[in-house]
Amino acid sequence: MQSLILRTATRLVVALMLIFSLFLLWRGHNLPGGGFIGSLVAATAFALYSMADGPAAVRRALRIDPRLIAVIGLMTALIAGLWAALAGVPFLTGLWNKIPLGEGAELPLGTPLLFDIGVYLTVLGGVLSLLLALEESEVDDDRLD
Amino acid sequence: MTAWTDAVSMEPVLAVVAGVLTAAAVYLMLSRNLVRFLFGLMLLSNAVNIVIFASGRLTLVAPPLIPGDAVAPAATVANALPQALILTAIVIGFGLLSFVMVLVWRAYVSLGTVDTDAMREAEPVEEDADPPPGDPASVPSPARGS
């Protein structure tokens, strides 16, 4: 029963929100944002998509099971921690590598960013797996009073 | 805009807000209806977060961000530590709430009720069959239920 306009508009908004969520994740170390907020924005975007096109469409767009996303996220965070342990410093110590960009500017890349990506994936996967399973279990007699 | 930064004693306002949230949450959670309990749980996590937030002191100043040309905040900024604690608490509270909602639905499907007084699978109203430890002859058996 969804209108074509809603569906088209939704797709546009969802795409914008997903880009915004990655932007939030990237800038989070220096400005408001980060893995938690980014992942919640992404989850909200997928929730919107699911309302417009149904959970099956979301699963197709994701390509992999959201539970697997959560597990990959946890693994990523773990690797970010173990990296430090392998380098001989305590688990989860931040390690940094500055990539020169020329003209004196440099881009610091470090394991905290990897860790934040892990946070992003874990929260996104956890929330989405719950949300999709719940929508798929929806039954006909659903009606709010 | 001076009023924003001059305010010094706003904690009591948040104290009252947290108290009202707690009272409303507790009242809902004491209901035997699990749906009302769920709403109580939602309010309670907000109450707790405000308690933590207020305990870190309130300032209507800049957020805890460091300008690009400095190595430390130039002026006073908001307390970053309770913010970090609350941020994760909000996400975890959401995880908990989602799980509890699914659990209530599961209980309703299995037991056919959301009335906690009727949910006595683990502790049935019937008299306990096991005698208490010790000499059964010398010990009055406890009266269970009412």
Next chain:
Amino acid sequence: MGEAATTANPAAPGADAPASAAWRLLAVVPLAALIGFVSLLPAITAGETLSVGWAWVPGLDVRLSFYVDGLSLLFALLISGIGFFIFLYAGSYLGRHPRFGRFSIYLLAFMGSMLGLVLADNIITLFVFWELTTLTSYLLIGFDHTQAKARRNALQALLVTGIGGLALLAGLILMAIVGGSFELSQLIAQGDAIREHALHLPILILVLAGAFTKSAQFPFHFWLPNAMAAPTPVSAYLHSATMVKAGVYLLARMHPALGDSDWWTWTLLIAGAVTAVWASLLAIRQSDLKLMLAYTTLMALGTLVMFLGAENYYAIAAAVTFILVHSFYKAALFMVVGIIDHEAGTREIDRLGGLRGALPITFAAALAAAFSMAGFPPFLGFIGKELKYEGALAISEAPIFMTTAAVTANALMVAVALVVVIRPFLGTRPDLPKVPHEAPVAMWLGPVVLAACGIIFGVAPGAIGNALVDPTVEAILYSPQNIELKLWHGINLPLALSVVTVTLGAFFFVMRRRLIRWTGAWLDFVRITGDAAYDRAVAAMMAFAAWQTDLLQGGRQRIYLATTLITFIVLVGGTLIAFGGVAMPAAWPSAPLPVWGIAALIVAGALATTQMRSRIGALAAVGSAGTGVALLFLAFGAPDVAMTQFMIETLSVVIAALILPRLPAMAGRGHPGRHGRLRDAAIAVACGTVVTLLVIAVTAGPFDRSLTGFFEIASVPDAFGRNIVNVILVDFRAIDTFGEIAVVAIAGLASVALIRQTMTSRRDR
């Protein structure tokens, strides 16, 4: 109490199951220990003390340390020596019992605990072993666990001695605080300091509570006769030389530290004398041989406690000698009674007689042991008795009272000794449940050797006098001692008292039936039964537990919640009041208008949620409150938190919109009871008030910003991040965050599993 005659059904000795043969080899353990302890004897006799120890909990001054002096060596020799014979004996007595392996392990564990107890130097080590003897004796007394009586009596012994053990722990810790050391060897050197300290009396009461419960002193005497529900080898071991003597050991050990004060002296003298006379009167009244011996054990313990109350050399030497004497004859007699029970099928003296022909070796052992018990020369018991009278006469506080108590109790012992040896063995043999044959060597060896010790050391008392008694008395009195144990002291007052004792004992023996009638009337009149008091206490405790369980765990979730909340109100509110109440802000809070608006939004949302009758209305109300909270975060400089809160509000509404339609409508508010709404509202308002006051109290105090300051300074140089909140999350406190995202992942995965399972169960309907 005559029904205690039913104990474990001992299997017939003789052919054994192969499995039990291996268990019997455990007897080499006590033998090895005995040899080891004997090898220490020359050093101890020479006046040395040995100690060894390892750090255990260094932060609490707890060491696993051991200390050997005369006193601990005396007990260690008795425990391992008698233990050896008990292991041999039990192999025959219970060898074919299906749970003999378990029994052997219990017995070995008990022996180890007992040795640890008497050798411990550190008081915590002492306490641990003390409680281990309680636990292992519980297992041994209740070994015949299919019988309710055995279970009940084992539990009684556990509770009485266990509670005493806790008192002892408190006393020992107080003593360590006063004395400044956790090592007994240090504490006993500080007797004067401890005696003069204000805590002396509390320490004394607590330590005596431990010793009196363990050694079954009046009024805690009742558990020991009940503990005769144990198999006979257990009674022979625990209730002669070991378990019940632990209290005596403790008193002897504490003598230098706590003794020599009026409280100590009078408490021990009176409790000991009352126990001794009382128990010996009860002993003569029994018809079950084992119970009779149990009460004589009580009498012996009373006597020992009485003499440990004294300060003079003779009294202490009497106590030490009597520990030896009693261990020899009592272990022997218990084993003899076990043999009689085994061979004749009964322990009732009125059904026994004429066994001397069938059991000649057992008879000889019984005769020797009983004569030592009665204190006839030339047995060691005679020397012990002479020392007792000398000691009693030398107790300056109350020589007449003490001597009278000692003579009365000893005369009754003579009567009991005559009963034990004459009634089963002499006279004509009646019809017995079984045809008796002499017991196997493993069973009679113990009684014979132990009874022989009574003669050998009686004839040559010097051997143990110098080697063992002197160092022990030195340890108890904490000063060098030297006296010769002699059989013949010449004609003196103690000898005269001995003559009186024997005459009186013979008279009691002859007049036994009349004595039982007289004392029966008197005992009915007095009626002091600790057993009944114990039953009442246990019943009251169970009733209280049932009442409290019913109150707190009635099976209603909202009652559990209310209990938790009321506890919160009382504890937090009470703490606020106890610390001087809450200083209310002097002025009306001066918040800017938008903050008031946001606060009003949250309050309105929260209150509206409680009043909504429809689910969608409640969801809207709760959502507006949550949005208000997000705005609050934004207003107070927390954009990250505010964004998170906004997103979570959105997702919560999405999830709730999926779940709530599947649940029934909210019919009624669900606060049952006549004033249910009022009651729950009262709890709610109280909780809210406590939270408000708590926040006011917390924020009114000084604020330590050092942690935040660190994060602000270190964020850019150390972590290359300018958003301090994010830096805390992914760097400084990343391990917290890691745990938290794991929780989110688990909550998500668990929910999926729950949803799938619910769908399956619904499809199956």
